[in-house]
Amino acid sequence: MTELHAKFHIGQLIHHRLFDYRGVILDVDPEFQGSEEWYDQVARSRPPKDKPWYRVLVHEAEHETYVAERNLEPDRSGGPIHHPLLDDFFSGLDGDSYRLRSRHN
Numbered sequence: 001m002t003e004l005h006a007k008f009h010i011g012q013l014i015h016h017r018l019f020d021y022r023g024v025i026l027d028v029d030p031e032f033q034g035s036e037e038w039y040d041q042v043a044r045s046r047p048p049k050d051k052p053w054y055r056v057l058v059h060e061a062e063h064e065t066y067v068a069e070r071n072l073e074p075d076r077s078g079g080p081i082h083h084p085l086l087d088d089f090f091s092g093l094d095g096d097s098y099r100l101r102s103r104h105n
Helices: 036-042
Strands: 013-016 022-029 053-058 064-068 072-074 090-094 097-100
Touching: 013 053
Parallel strands: none
Antiparallel strands: 013 022, 013 072, 022 053, 053 064, 090 097
């Protein structure tokens, strides 16, 4: 069994190297979990499927993205992320990461 060695964690601010946007990590997959059709149509740079992939809330947008680890780097701007779903998942910015909101069932 392969261990997950993700460079980024949930809540961390990131920058997309290719598309120059900022965001916050919402979820981490140890390897690609999408469909082959999606990969063929969207992942044009053909990033490795056997490395971590991340769900990202995109700054100043209403969508999220699914991004391969190799296309991300830490965001050093220090600014907050503006996304309509941010408060559903996170409770506040603490340095370079958002605190995960605790869920009550």
